[in-house]
């Protein structure tokens with residue numbers, strides 16, 4: 301935590317030097333002494349300190365300055381640092397102004413010049429004010445701070461990105477913090493676009509993309525080598541397992557992830573059936589451990605980079621990123637998993653991120669503390685979501701089309717949900733439409749037996765209605781089944797005993813697609829058992845096939 305600041309302001313260099321000397325003498329071990337030779341310089345410094353998240357304990361300001369009086373300056377800095385103590389340095393003739401400003405700006409004290417000897421005339425006053433400040437001040441958070449509107453899709457996206465990447469941050473609701481509003485409104489060029497992300501080095505990003513944010517906070521986003529043995533596309537359990545085994549066996553490997561390592565599993569509030577964790581493990585913890593393990597073995601993990609295409613240029617396989625950059629390798633493995641299916645109902649589009657969320661959106665839980673939330677879907681992920689949100693929300697309503705939660709949901713989850721008082725279940729209903737002005741207010745539900753509509757007032761709706769594979773980037777290149785999942789090894793359709801377009805003598809290896817050297821594992825593969833352990837197993841086992849392939853190039 302940076303030391304809090306004592307700022308002295310005077311346009312007379314001699315007086316300023318004397319104040320600074322006396323302040324340093326007594327307070328330099330606990331405070332940073334900052335001086336400003338004019339009111340405007342002081343205002344600028346006060347803004348910078350607010351931007352950096354550094355607390356100002358005390359302003360000691362001369363009343364007579366050409367650009368603005370000390371009282372006027374204190375009125376301005378009070379908007380940015382409302383908790384700071386404010387002391388005016390006055391001459392005898394300014395006493396009336398000082399007394400008036402006690403009420404006007406909440407002046408804490410005024411000192412007469414000269415203040416000699418400081419032991420009697422300066423330090424006793426300042427000691428009292430500083431100890432009072434210390435006992436009451438809420439010391440600012442000196443990590444990353446996100447300032448945004450609670451009901452904003454962009455703010456939600458930035459929070460999700462940081463929390464999935466396990467980067468701690470402080471959230472500041474701009475509507476609840478007038479000092480932050482003041483700071484942002486004074487940014488050059490007018491009000492910055494929200495959300496604004498303040499970094500500990502004093503810089504900021506306005507409405508940043510995931511890539512810009514990742515680069516700024518020091519996540520690896522660019523490959524360091526021009527060529528790799530293997531490129532892994534997707535950083536869920538399958539991709540991470542593949543990276544761990546490949547790197548541990550000495551392959552040059554880079555993993556490219558569009559969002560954050562962990563994939564679907566990373567959004568799970570508790571995975572209870574993964575071998576070796578009898579009390580369960582959060583998806584975030586599992587992702588963090590796996591990423592650290594992969595890196596320790598020398599794998600490169602790129603974040604916030606989307607793969608938009610893969611091409612074959614024998615013997616190389618080339619992966620194209622959304623930025624246009626390319627990464628070359630001998631082999632590629634697709635572990636792109638699945639994304640939640642979208643709910644196509646009237647009214648939903650403008651409310652995305654404004655009360656309507658796909659998947660767990662764990663970072664939103666605190667926002668809906670004490671409120672009504674709704675879970676759409678009846679499989680395990682919906683059950684986990686309902687239990688997680690029940691810890692924060694006043695009431696959680698699960699909406700399912702089936703007649704009950706079983707058998708789509710695991711027995712242990714159903715039992716736990718039944719035992720949770722603030723969870724309700726509505727069966728045989730589906731979402732017909734959603735309404736809300738600027739934020740979700742109401743869901744219209746249709747009874748599947750009677751066709752009748754009823755309304756449910758709720759502020760948040762988390763949708764878990766199944767998933768579709770992430771395979772658009774290989775359409776036309778790789779064989780997929782009718783649902784878009786990638787076909788591999790023995791599952792590939794054959795023509796005269798060979799997969800279509802296959803020119804090699806040998807058959808495709810296990811996990812190999814119809815293009816030699818391109819593999820698929822985990823949820824994205826047709827026929828995969830969609831579980832964390834299965835994805836980890838496939839990602840690890842595919843290394844054997846990749847090894848065999850690398851021996852041929």
Ligand SMILES: Cc1cc2nc3c(=O)[nH]c(=O)nc-3n(C[C@H](O)[C@H](O)[C@H](O)COP(=O)(O)OP(=O)(O)OC[C@H]3O[C@@H](n4cnc5c(N)ncnc54)[C@H](O)[C@@H]3O)c2cc1C
Pocket residue numbers: 533534535536537538539556557558559560561562563564565566567568569570571572573574605606607608635636637638639659660680681682684770773821822823824829830831832833835
């Ligand atoms: C909320 C929830 C709870 C779950 N709970 C459990 C549980 O308790 N137990 C259990 O066994 N299973 C659980 N599952 C299922 C399990 O998480 C999945 O089976 C598993 O994560 C699949 O792993 P994967 O690596 O194949 O794919 P995913 O986890 O889907 O990971 C794929 C990754 O690829 C990335 N990606 C996709 N396209 C691109 C691209 N073009 N460029 C770059 N990156 C890309 C994605 O961002 C993602 O990170 C749960 C799933 C969810 C959603």
